[in-house]
Amino acid sequence: MKTSVKIAWLLLGLPWLAAAGQADVHEFKLDNGLKVLVKEDHRAPVVVSQVWYKVGSSYEHDGITGISHMLEHMMFKGTDSHAPGEFSRIIAANGGRENAFTGEDYTAYFQSLEKSRLEVSFELEADRMRHLKLDQGEFAKEREVVLEERRMRTEDQPRAKTSEHFMAMAFSNGPYKNPVIGWPEDIKGYQLSDLQNWYGLWYAPNNATVVVVGDVQPAAVHDLAQKHFGALAPSQLPELKARAEVEQVGLRRMTVKLPAKLPFLTMGYKVPALKDAAAAWEPYALEVLSGILDGGNGARLASRLVRGKQIAAEAGVGYDLYSRLPTLFTLEAVPVQGRTVAALEQALRDEVRLLQDKPVTPAEMERVKAQVVAHKVYEQDSGFYQAMQLGLLETVGLGWSKADEYLSNVKAVTAEQVQAVARKYLVEDRLSIAYLDPLPITGNKAVVETSPEAAHVR
Amino acid sequence: MFADRKNAGHALRAIPALLLLFFAWTAQAAPVIEQWTTAQGSRVYFVRSAGLPMVDVRVVFAAGSARDGSQHGLAALTSAVLDTGAGQWNADAIAQRLEGVGALMGATVSKDSASLSLRSLTDADKLGVALDTLHTVLTRPLFAAKDFEREKQQVLLGLKQREESPAELAAVAFGKALYGAHPYAHPIDGEIAGVAKLTRNDLINFYRRYYVASNAVLAVVGDLTRAEAEALVERVMTGLPKGEAPAALPPVSDPVAANTVKSPFPSAQTHVLVGAPVLKYGDPDYFPLYVGNHILGGGGFVSRITEEVREKRGLSYSANSYFMPQADKGPFTMSLQTRNDQTAEALQVLMATAQKFIAEGPTEAELQAAQQNIVGGFALRVDSNQKIAEYVAMLGFYGLPLDYLDTFPSKVQAVGVEDIAKAFRARVDPARFQTVLVGGAAK
Numbered sequence A: 001m002k003t004s005v006k007i008a009w010l011l012l013g014l015p016w017l018a019a020a021g022q023a024d025v026h027e028f029k030l031d032n033g034l035k036v037l038v039k040e041d042h043r044a045p046v047v048v049s050q051v052w053y054k055v056g057s058s059y060e061h062d063g064i065t066g067i068s069h070m071l072e073h074m075m076f077k078g079t080d081s082h083a084p085g086e087f088s089r090i091i092a093a094n095g096g097r098e099n100a101f102t103g104e105d106y107t108a109y110f111q112s113l114e115k116s117r118l119e120v121s122f123e124l125e126a127d128r129m130r131h132l133k134l135d136q137g138e139f140a141k142e143r144e145v146v147l148e149e150r151r152m153r154t155e156d157q158p159r160a161k162t163s164e165h166f167m168a169m170a171f172s173n174g175p176y177k178n179p180v181i182g183w184p185e186d187i188k189g190y191q192l193s194d195l196q197n198w199y200g201l202w203y204a205p206n207n208a209t210v211v212v213v214g215d216v217q218p219a220a221v222h223d224l225a226q227k228h229f230g231a232l233a234p235s236q237l238p239e240l241k242a243r244a245e246v247e248q249v250g251l252r253r254m255t256v257k258l259p260a261k262l263p264f265l266t267m268g269y270k271v272p273a274l275k276d277a278a279a280a281w282e283p284y285a286l287e288v289l290s291g292i293l294d295g296g297n298g299a300r301l302a303s304r305l306v307r308g309k310q311i312a313a314e315a316g317v318g319y320d321l322y323s324r325l326p327t328l329f330t331l332e333a334v335p336v337q338g339r340t341v342a343a344l345e346q347a348l349r350d351e352v353r354l355l356q357d358k359p360v361t362p363a364e365m366e367r368v369k370a371q372v373v374a375h376k377v378y379e380q381d382s383g384f385y386q387a388m389q390l391g392l393l394e395t396v397g398l399g400w401s402k403a404d405e406y407l408s409n410v411k412a413v414t415a416e417q418v419q420a421v422a423r424k425y426l427v428e429d430r431l432s433i434a435y436l437d438p439l440p441i442t443g444n445k446a447v448v449e450t451s452p453e454a455a456h457v458r
Numbered sequence B: 001m002f003a004d005r006k007n008a009g010h011a012l013r014a015i016p017a018l019l020l021l022f023f024a025w026t027a028q029a030a031p032v033i034e035q036w037t038t039a040q041g042s043r044v045y046f047v048r049s050a051g052l053p054m055v056d057v058r059v060v061f062a063a064g065s066a067r068d069g070s071q072h073g074l075a076a077l078t079s080a081v082l083d084t085g086a087g088q089w090n091a092d093a094i095a096q097r098l099e100g101v102g103a104l105m106g107a108t109v110s111k112d113s114a115s116l117s118l119r120s121l122t123d124a125d126k127l128g129v130a131l132d133t134l135h136t137v138l139t140r141p142l143f144a145a146k147d148f149e150r151e152k153q154q155v156l157l158g159l160k161q162r163e164e165s166p167a168e169l170a171a172v173a174f175g176k177a178l179y180g181a182h183p184y185a186h187p188i189d190g191e192i193a194g195v196a197k198l199t200r201n202d203l204i205n206f207y208r209r210y211y212v213a214s215n216a217v218l219a220v221v222g223d224l225t226r227a228e229a230e231a232l233v234e235r236v237m238t239g240l241p242k243g244e245a246p247a248a249l250p251p252v253s254d255p256v257a258a259n260t261v262k263s264p265f266p267s268a269q270t271h272v273l274v275g276a277p278v279l280k281y282g283d284p285d286y287f288p289l290y291v292g293n294h295i296l297g298g299g300g301f302v303s304r305i306t307e308e309v310r311e312k313r314g315l316s317y318s319a320n321s322y323f324m325p326q327a328d329k330g331p332f333t334m335s336l337q338t339r340n341d342q343t344a345e346a347l348q349v350l351m352a353t354a355q356k357f358i359a360e361g362p363t364e365a366e367l368q369a370a371q372q373n374i375v376g377g378f379a380l381r382v383d384s385n386q387k388i389a390e391y392v393a394m395l396g397f398y399g400l401p402l403d404y405l406d407t408f409p410s411k412v413q414a415v416g417v418e419d420i421a422k423a424f425r426a427r428v429d430p431a432r433f434q435t436v437l438v439g440g441a442a443k
Helices: A015-019 A067-074 A086-093 A115-130 A136-155 A158-170 A184-189 A192-202 A217-230 A281-294 A299-308 A339-356 A361-380 A383-395 A402-411 A415-425 B020-031 B072-081 B091-100 B124-139 B146-162 B168-181 B192-197 B202-212 B226-237 B286-298 B304-311 B340-360 B364-376 B385-397 B405-412 B417-427
Strands: A027-030 A035-040 A048-054 A097-102 A107-114 A209-213 A251-257 A264-271 A312-317 A327-335 A433-439 A445-447 B036-039 B043-048 B053-059 B105-108 B114-121 B216-222 B259-263 B269-279 B320-323 B329-340 B433-436
Touching: A015 A086, A027 A217, A035 A107, A035 A217, A035 A383, A048 A115, A048 A383, A048 A402, A048 B269, A067 A097, A067 A136, A067 A192, A086 A097, A086 A115, A086 B364, A107 A115, A107 A383, A115 A209, A115 A217, A136 A158, A136 A184, A136 A192, A136 B269, A136 B329, A158 A251, A192 A361, A192 B286, A209 A217, A209 A383, A217 A402, A217 A445, A264 A339, A264 A415, A281 A312, A281 A327, A281 A339, A281 A402, A299 A312, A299 A339, A299 B091, A299 B417, A312 A339, A312 B146, A339 A415, A339 B192, A361 A402, A361 B091, A361 B114, A383 A402, A402 B329, B020 B405, B043 B226, B043 B385, B053 B124, B053 B226, B053 B385, B072 B105, B072 B114, B072 B146, B072 B202, B072 B216, B091 B124, B105 B304, B114 B124, B124 B226, B124 B433, B146 B168, B146 B192, B168 B269, B168 B433, B216 B226, B216 B385, B269 B286, B269 B320, B269 B340, B286 B304, B286 B320, B286 B340, B286 B364, B286 B405, B286 B417, B304 B320, B304 B329, B304 B340, B329 B340, B340 B417, B340 B433, B364 B405, B364 B417, B385 B405
Parallel strands: A035 A209, A251 A433, B043 B216, B259 B433
Antiparallel strands: A027 A035, A048 A107, A048 A209, A097 A107, A264 A327, A264 A433, A312 A327, A445 B259, B036 B043, B053 B114, B053 B216, B105 B114, B269 B329, B269 B433, B320 B329
16 A cells, blocks of 8 residues: 655745755555655765664563664674675675664664665665574674673763663663663573564564655655565564553662763653653753753853853753653763862752743743754755654654654743743652762773884884 | 664675766766865865755864974864854853854864864855854954863863773874874873963964964855855955965874884773874875775775674674875774773784785775775765765865865776785885784773
8 A cells, every 4th residue: 555645834934944945755654564754855866775663672671681782783694595794795885884773762774875776775674674594603793792882882981881870770660771782691691582582573564664865756765665575574563561660759869980080970850752741842842941951052051050150061961852751851961170079960950940940031042943943954964864863753653744843843832831841840859860989990000012023123 | 872883894795786877977976166265365165055055164274283282282272262252252152143043163173173164054144143153253262261271171171081981092092102203193182281281372372373364274065156155255264364374294204113002991891903104195095095995994894804803703893994094194093892801812813804905905806896885885975065065175175186076986996906905015014003902901
């Protein structure tokens, strides 16, 4: 079945957008349930193709954490008809770039190619969607690679490790408590059958979205998708347990002691995402609030804490309104030399209090909105970014059209609404705090050796 | 939060592909660059890119860390203080003016250059505010004592943080090992002792010497006419003294012998860097070395180093090699990180892979695959204003010919197996490799 959906201009009042030539998104659904999204961008003779699966670390249960990411690595290790590594070899020979990434709520694979090569991507992606061959020898080596990845990204990075412990404290039963890459002992404990099982559960056309952005014609992309993905059998997908996070009943606080040079602070309030918001405007108000605090060097954290009070060397905010499950609104900061993390925490909480006590000024609201308007244009400079947005929205269950609604929803937010979400959500009973307390770094005295080859001068 | 699979590498086999088809479009894919020089001696490179109502501007000065002299970190701190006060405005006013029109301004420093970049909508009102702000930051920075002191403290804290990162410590040691007393040796941000001594006057003097019109190259990419681009450049640069371009850097001298530096560090992995100074822009061996390295360790997904270290043995997540060309010989670097107890094995595999490649060169099949990837993917290099602006600023700054991008695919295609073997044997000498190992200390 082929359905073509044309979305009306949501932003007709904005002449610059028409000038920007923002293209429609074309949506198709194949009979086997595969969704295909196509956005034309004819500025360069290239195409980006992404396949998004509805599976990620938030789908995992304890004991196999990180298995979505491990499986992502194994997806390059061969199918019934292609040897390990051949996927990458064929993409490279066709001038392509490729990779994959795993998050809490998704696993995605992508290729960037000259436009005539889209079929190469479809053929290979369709093949590994249903015909992956998991080999014990390849798995054993790749597990070591993943453990090295974990050492590099987390074990040897004091702030990343602090954040990992922080998430494990902030969430009690909700799946965001686990790191995407998995706990080390879980990684070491995977069996090949665990991977086979995980692949069988989630890799199917009715659990995937193909996103194509570039110098292409939607009808031709549809035909190509039908040709390569059309014959794949759908699966009976498992029912995902809700696993709603228990209500937090008071402040949570921890200290993480690690060899490090600088202290670090991370704080997070439990807040709704767009998907589960009590009122649809609330996540957009939190989005504006994050801009008020951290929307550039003129925003409050830089202006008031880095420069004004000179208490923070750096400070930033994190909020993902497109999260699949309720998430955290985070504040992270590093104190300047001579100030404590406790004083910095107080300064950050004073900023939160100010947002609750007084509506933000019209000038601040305008600056945040002006940036959102401009970024909507800038993001069209990257086909990859546009594809990311569509794929993510579809995969978390919001639907890609939320991308088009973003601008008008942000523009509609009032100062009173920003104050209201600050009062409702940025409260102590929803708050978790972690301090990184640096331990001395020992044993790092430099030793210089001259190797034997030194004698051998040319 | 992502965990991705970058630098995956895989075995090689030639895949037939239609090279003629690639050429048919690459011939048209390169952007058309217009070039002129302002009355004050700034070279301008302009690409008209219609389709999006936006413009990217980069102003690049030969004012990178190689110009620090004995005051390491001077170029970087100068750049960091620039946008904290200019004309009538403090840091808040500068940032809020830009944010009010949705413009983005940034300052970056490399070994060779210091750049200011601006991205703005082309709407006349908005662009005007953005350009006036950039102009003021560029021509009338205040270097106020308070701002200077605060930025310096932040840099010092960043330098302290560097000491908790084995990867960054390795990079610092590697620069020193490769370049000795040359201005490329020290890290761009400097070292704690030297930065602590920098004064406001040092910054002002550095700014006056190097942020001058005849030392500037501009790249402008966006939805403007040539006349609009010329007016834009005048508006940004007016009032900046002509000054003079600095003399060339002293030549890089090759390390006389191989050497290994080990720094014990209480990390789970040891970071390994191996290499030597090799390649500069405009070098006659540029293409054989570039294409050869794609096969050795630069092709990411399809390279020997990744295949040997990661795919066959699972020793590292990221194992690769690259040339970073600069005004004078930039580093050739091979890198990996591995669990401490595997360091010797991983280093041995890395060295054996490099030595075999340098001694024998690539196979015909490997070369063909690399050329198919580079030539076939050429359009991906210039598929956005952002990437075009980066390329154009690079070729302008390093004085590469205007047809650099047009001829890039055919020059890649013209490289033969023997060219690569010859260039690697002549230019990449393991007897001069510097090896840095950071890690391996008991916790």
